[in-house]
Amino acid sequence: MNSNYKIFPNVKLGHNVIIQDYVIIGVPPKGFDPGEIETVIGDEAVIRSHTVIYAGNAIGAHFQTGHNVMIREHNVIGYNVSIGTHSIIEHHVKIGNKVRIHSQAFIPEFSILEDGCWIGPYVVLTNAYHPLCPKAKECLKGATIKIGAKIGANSTLLPDIVIGKYSLVGAGAIVTKDVPAYKVVAGCPAKVIKDVRELKCPYNLIEKPYFGSEYE
Amino acid sequence: MNSNYKIFPNVKLGHNVIIQDYVIIGVPPKGFDPGEIETVIGDEAVIRSHTVIYAGNAIGAHFQTGHNVMIREHNVIGYNVSIGTHSIIEHHVKIGNKVRIHSQAFIPEFSILEDGCWIGPYVVLTNAYHPLCPKAKECLKGATIKIGAKIGANSTLLPDIVIGKYSLVGAGAIVTKDVPAYKVVAGCPAKVIKDVRELKCPYNLIEKPYFGSEYE
Amino acid sequence: MNSNYKIFPNVKLGHNVIIQDYVIIGVPPKGFDPGEIETVIGDEAVIRSHTVIYAGNAIGAHFQTGHNVMIREHNVIGYNVSIGTHSIIEHHVKIGNKVRIHSQAFIPEFSILEDGCWIGPYVVLTNAYHPLCPKAKECLKGATIKIGAKIGANSTLLPDIVIGKYSLVGAGAIVTKDVPAYKVVAGCPAKVIKDVRELKCPYNLIEKPYFGSEYE
Numbered sequence: 001m002n003s004n005y006k007i008f009p010n011v012k013l014g015h016n017v018i019i020q021d022y023v024i025i026g027v028p029p030k031g032f033d034p035g036e037i038e039t040v041i042g043d044e045a046v047i048r049s050h051t052v053i054y055a056g057n058a059i060g061a062h063f064q065t066g067h068n069v070m071i072r073e074h075n076v077i078g079y080n081v082s083i084g085t086h087s088i089i090e091h092h093v094k095i096g097n098k099v100r101i102h103s104q105a106f107i108p109e110f111s112i113l114e115d116g117c118w119i120g121p122y123v124v125l126t127n128a129y130h131p132l133c134p135k136a137k138e139c140l141k142g143a144t145i146k147i148g149a150k151i152g153a154n155s156t157l158l159p160d161i162v163i164g165k166y167s168l169v170g171a172g173a174i175v176t177k178d179v180p181a182y183k184v185v186a187g188c189p190a191k192v193i194k195d196v197r198e199l200k201c202p203y204n205l206i207e208k209p210y211f212g213s214e215y216e
Numbered sequence: 217m218n219s220n221y222k223i224f225p226n227v228k229l230g231h232n233v234i235i236q237d238y239v240i241i242g243v244p245p246k247g248f249d250p251g252e253i254e255t256v257i258g259d260e261a262v263i264r265s266h267t268v269i270y271a272g273n274a275i276g277a278h279f280q281t282g283h284n285v286m287i288r289e290h291n292v293i294g295y296n297v298s299i300g301t302h303s304i305i306e307h308h309v310k311i312g313n314k315v316r317i318h319s320q321a322f323i324p325e326f327s328i329l330e331d332g333c334w335i336g337p338y339v340v341l342t343n344a345y346h347p348l349c350p351k352a353k354e355c356l357k358g359a360t361i362k363i364g365a366k367i368g369a370n371s372t373l374l375p376d377i378v379i380g381k382y383s384l385v386g387a388g389a390i391v392t393k394d395v396p397a398y399k400v401v402a403g404c405p406a407k408v409i410k411d412v413r414e415l416k417c418p419y420n421l422i423e424k425p426y427f428g429s430e431y432e
Numbered sequence: 433m434n435s436n437y438k439i440f441p442n443v444k445l446g447h448n449v450i451i452q453d454y455v456i457i458g459v460p461p462k463g464f465d466p467g468e469i470e471t472v473i474g475d476e477a478v479i480r481s482h483t484v485i486y487a488g489n490a491i492g493a494h495f496q497t498g499h500n501v502m503i504r505e506h507n508v509i510g511y512n513v514s515i516g517t518h519s520i521i522e523h524h525v526k527i528g529n530k531v532r533i534h535s536q537a538f539i540p541e542f543s544i545l546e547d548g549c550w551i552g553p554y555v556v557l558t559n560a561y562h563p564l565c566p567k568a569k570e571c572l573k574g575a576t577i578k579i580g581a582k583i584g585a586n587s588t589l590l591p592d593i594v595i596g597k598y599s600l601v602g603a604g605a606i607v608t609k610d611v612p613a614y615k616v617v618a619g620c621p622a623k624v625i626k627d628v629r630e631l632k633c634p635y636n637l638i639e640k641p642y643f644g645s646e647y648e
Contacts, residue, residue: 004222006436006453021222022238022266022454024481049240049268050284050454052481052499067268067286068482070499070517085286085304086320088517088535088553100348103304103322104518106535106553106585118347121322122340124554124586126603129634130641131550131582132532139635150347153322154340154372156586156604160634171342172372172390172404174604174620188390188404188604188620202345202376203355209346220438237438238454238482265456265484266500283484283502301502301520302536316564319520319538334563337520337538338556366563369538370556370588387558388588388606388620404606404620418561418592419571425562 009035014043014061023047027054029073029091042079054091066103084121093142102153111142119145120153120171127159146181155190168196168210225251230259230277239263243270245289245307258295270307282319300337309358318369327358335361336369336387343375362397371406384412384426441467446475446493455479459486461505461523474511486523498535516553525574534585543574551577552585552603559591578613587622600628600642 005019008026019025025047026039032055039053042061047053050068059077066085075089078097083089086104093107096115101107105119108127113119127142141160145151149163152171157163162178169175170186170193179185184194201209221235224242235241241263242255248271255269258277263269266284275293282301291305294313299305302320309323312331317323321335324343329335343358357376361367365379368387373379378394385391386402386409395401400410417425437451440458451457457479458471464487471485474493479485483497488505495509498517507521510529515521518536525539528547533539537551540559545551559574573592577583581595584603589595594610601607602618602625611617616626633641 004220004436021240022482024453027481049243050238050266050482050500068266068284068500068518086284086302086518086536104302104320104536108553120347121324121342122338122554124603126553126585130631131552133633133638133641135633135637135641138637139633153342154370154586158603171340171374199346201349201351201355205351205354206349209349209351220436237456265459266454266482284482284500302500302518320518320536336563337540337558338554369558370586387556387590415562417565417567417571421567421570422565425565425567 008039008055010037010055011039011041013041014045016043017041017045017047019047020049020051020067022050023052025053027052029054029056032056032073037073048085060097078115096147108140108142110140112144114145114147114149114165116148117145118150120151120155122154123151124154124156126157129159149179166196166211168199224255224271226253226271227255227257229257230261232259233257233261233263235263236265236267236283238266239268241269243268245270245272248272248289253289264301276313294331312363324356324358326356328360330361330363330365330381332364333361334366336367336371338370339367340370340372342373345375365395382412382427384415440471440487442469442487443471443473445473446477448475449473449477449479451479452481452483452499454482455484457485459484461486461488464488464505469505480517488523492529510547528579540572540574542572544576546577546579546581546597548580549577550582552583552587554586555583556586556588558589561591581611598628598643600631 005023011026037056039055041059045063048067051065053071054073056073060079062080064082071089072091074091075093077095080098083101084103089107090109095113098116101119102121105123125143127140143157143161146165148166151169155173157175164181168184173190174188176189183192199210221239227242253272255271257275261279264283267281269287270289272289276295278296280298287305288307290307291309293311296314299317300319305323306325311329314332317335318337321339341359343356359373359377362381364382367385371389373391380397383395384400389406390404392405399408415426437455443458469488471487473491477495480499482500485503486505491509492511494512496514503521504523506523507525509527512530515533516535521539522541527545530548533551534553537555557575559572575589575593578597580598583601587605589607596613599611600616605622606620608621615624631642
């Protein structure tokens with residue numbers, strides 16, 4: 001069947017990239033003409049329907065989006081990254097390799113997502129303490145999610161938070177201060193409740209349910 | 217006016233089905249060819265714009281979606297079901313009859329929504345305790361929402377939770393353990409605060425504001 | 433490049449309105465024929481891709497939507513309003529001038545957003561205490577957000593709440609009762625933690641980080 005999508009000029013697609021219907025790639029950001037800045041998407045990408053990707057992104061191989069993802073300009077995204085249905089990535093975000101962002105997450109400007117981290121569904125990162133402050137452009141600081149950390153569903157991170165490597169933020173938590181490495185935090189406001197190395201499988205299927213990936 | 221949408225092969229639409237623009241129905245899931253598995257949508261359905269429905273769904277009559285709903289494969293959905301704008305239904309979900317899912321809700325794999333239950337806007341169900349665990353595929357368990365239960369806006373349910381029949385989860389609650397039948401829970405973590413039969417109309421418009429449906 | 437969108441009859445667009453691809457404007461609400469009620473969008477509007485606007489809206493000049501915004505019927509929206517990507521505005525909502533609604537917010541029926549207020553990403557307003565109550569149509573009351581108030585990311589407001597002028601709701605808060613003017617509230621349930629006039633810039637960039645706008 002025919003596909004129906006729109007690609008602006010100066011979009012460089014790798015080999016075997018699949019683009020589904022109603023997708024738009026290479027949207028010029030404010031102040032730029034169509035094609036004025038380059039957009040690169042690596043080999044073997046799958047861009048699912050209704051997704052919008054602005055110009056000025058540099059995206060590695062084996063990239064996947066869900067449906068209706070929105071990615072603003074000037075982001076650097078590694079290889080083997082997936083961004084789930086309805087998620088929003090604002091501009092000037094750095095995303096490492098093998099990062100998985102689940103559905104309907106919000107990653108604002110100046111966030112840093114290191115290699116192998118996992119962002120659950122409906123997670124909201126923030127980057128401004130005082131919205132509409134006349135100095136807001138100078139102080140915007142997103143969260144930094146260190147290597148292998150995992151952020152549970154529908155949790156909220158305040159601006160400028162660092163989540164330590166391999167730490168786990170519980171579902172629905174409100175994270176108001178930095179989380180050290182290897183800790184589990186939960187609650188509103190989030191508090192350390194245990195070490196990730198103490199986590200047990202509730203169904204006794206595996207000895208170590210948390211450190212199973214190559215990022216251990 | 218002409219409509220502009222895409223229907224894959226082997227999609228069986230009932231009588232008087234309305235399909236709006238930029239909709240895609242019958243998307244083949246991973247590992248399947250277009251048309252390889254059947255998709256059935258019953259009579260009198262309204263599929264609103266920008267909605268995506270994968271192949272392998274069996275959906276009853278009088279189905280309605282809002283705009284830009286995303287429904288993955290292999291779900292069984294009863295009659296008189298509505299799924300609101302921007303909501304996401306993953307795969308292998310069972311949805312009973314007369315279920316209403318409001319806007320931007322998230323229903324992951326293996327969730328069970330029984331007859332007459334109500335899922336509020338931005339509700340997030342989960343199904344995995346330890347994301348990326350190598351055994352995650354074996355332990356995935358969604359929530360079970362029993363008949364007539366109602367889940368308040370922006371609440372979060374941990375994996376494998378059962379919400380008892382006719383119970384009410386307050387807006388924004390984080391539900392970390394099962395809720396018995398007929399209870400109201402609220403807070404983070406959610407605690408039982410009263411029985412649903414004690415609920416009063418704050419405006420004195422009706423004697424019993426909660427048990428007004430045919431599901432009493 | 434050609435654009436691909438759909439405009440129903442009786443849509444009155446001002447000067448220099450930009451409409452991106454896969455947009456639909458003037459969708460007839462239930463019980464109305466196409467073009468039966470007027471839709472007005474003022475000068476210099478930018479309607480970004482995949483957005484859906486129903487008929488019966490009266491929208492002022494310099495309106496902006498993000499991508500995939502959904503706006504139901506019978507709303508009155510002032511000038512210089514922006515509504516972010518994936519946000520949902522239901523029907524019979526009043527939005528003043530210079531209001532900014534960020535990404536993926538939910539504004540239900542009968543909400544009132546006064547001049548200069550700010551709604552953060554993923555904010556959820558509600559309007560019904562008892563879903564599916566047979567009298568629900570009579571008691572629906574949305575929140576009222578007074579002039580210049582700011583509602584933090586991923587917070588939830590219960591029905592019929594008034595947020596006082598210039599007040600600030602912290603990220604992730606669950607607001608269960610009215611908030612007086614000039615207060616900062618946070619937590620679940622939200623409690624007053626300070627006065628907005630006590631807020632300090634965490635980076636020492638400015639004396640008053642909160643009252644910097646023309647709405648002081």
